[in-house]
Amino acid sequence: MSEVCGSDGVELTATHGVTLQRFVLNSMLTNGFVVRDNDTGALAIVDPGDRIDDLARAAEEWGGDVRWILVTHCHPDHCAGVGQIVARVGGEVVGPPAGPYRVDRPVSGGEALDFGARSILVSATPGHTADSVSYQIDEHIFVGDFLFRLCSGRTDGEDASTTELFDTVREVFDDLPDDTILWCGHGPPSTVGEEKAANPFWRVALSETHPAPVGEVRYRGKPVPVLAWAEDYDGGRKALLHLPDGSNVIVPGSQVAG
Secondary structure, three states: OEEEEOOOOEEEEEOOOEEEEEEEOOOOOEEEEEEEEOOOOOEEEEOOOOOHHHHHHHHHHOOOOEEEEEOOOOOHHHHOOHHHHHHHHOOEEEEOOOOOOOOOEEOOOOOEEEEOOEEEEEEEOOOOOOOOEEEEEOOEEEEEOOOOOOOOOOOOOOOOOHHHHHHHHHHHHOOOOOOOEEEEOEOOOEEHHHHHHHOHHHHHHHOOOOOOOOEEEEEOOEEEEEEEEEEOOOOOEEEEEEOOOOOEEEEEHHHEEO
């Protein structure tokens, strides 16, 4: 894999089968992608939350054969520009069915999309949201906010679930090759091998025993044990908390005290 990083928030990555550009879309470091099948020139755009002109220009410079607009989950920083990008470059919109945009191909996991000489495989990857999906093209998987490198998306949202996130780690990612590339919804990419070796939350998910607390904080006015801390993509931290009702939750460090 070769990478070229630019000063304008764009990173070019080339592998044997596909070439992709990663765009940092906003101050939240949300990622959007333009992906090209090297054999046919077919294109897909992933999570067009902003910088629509830049995404469209990149697609046009690569020949403009946009087949798919892929949405990993329905939060605005990942999908706010869907209508605009379709108007600029075309393509069928693929994503969870409940989003604030027109979906041509609703997906929930298990689907396969034709992509030039390759296929795009869709997996259900709930955790950060209940209907989050990931898209795999060869060794590349676009995971949205299911994962931030050596960390995770938060699971304290209305339809989020740490239990589902941990189940997904075990059922979807654990058996993948270590060199599988995971393109996160924010921040830099990772690999399955890196996450299994060093992600504190994945270690808990893959452990056969309940972990001992590493500390205690106050959360929503009550003392709760911390099962793990992880460094976040934005320079902060996230905590995995064990709540009094027996459930676990992943929250930003700003949500806890002590």
